Amino acid sequence: MKKDILSSIENIEIYPIISLLIFVVFFVGMFIWVIKADKSYINHMKDLPFDEDSQKNSSYEKV
Numbered sequence: 001m002k003k004d005i006l007s008s009i010e011n012i013e014i015y016p017i018i019s020l021l022i023f024v025v026f027f028v029g030m031f032i033w034v035i036k037a038d039k040s041y042i043n044h045m046k047d048l049p050f051d052e053d054s055q056k057n058s059s060y061e062k063v
Contacts, residue, residue, distance in 0.1 A: 006012060
């Protein structure tokens, strides 16, 4: 049944190609962003879970 429905759609063969292109462009973009990212920004984000100052400003209480 699926095969009949999908085969009746015109130009459906372009959708896998478009999906692959979106996938590749996204990951190439992320790779470029990671390579070009400011190292101080990455270190700041890396240390954020261990930062005591951010816990003082949070809205939850420690149990």
